[in-house]
Amino acid sequence: MLGGPFLQLAVPFFITFRLWRRGEAVPAAVGVLWSAESVIGDHRHDWRQRLERAGALDSAEEIGLTLHLLASAAALGAVWWTICLEANSRVER
Secondary structure (H helix, E strand, C coil): CCHHHHHHHHHHHHHHHHHHHCCCHHHHHHHHHHHHHHHHCCCHHHHHHHHHHHCCHHHHHHHHHHHHHHHHHHHHHHHHHHHHHHHHHHHHC
């Protein structure tokens, strides 16, 4: 059961990290968007099971809102990062 949610988060983060380490900034920014979508997307059934097992189901609203805000900030940051990278590459040309 842990495999699904874990992989939904781990795979995009791993790929993003590898792209960033290779110096591929724009694909890495897309990876950040992918990672953020993995949190923002409609995966309620997975999170409900995890929170229920952790005894944190009563705090689900607060946890969900916090994760959603963090993922939204990451997504917006990735878009901003991509715009800045594109602007810098145009100046260098």
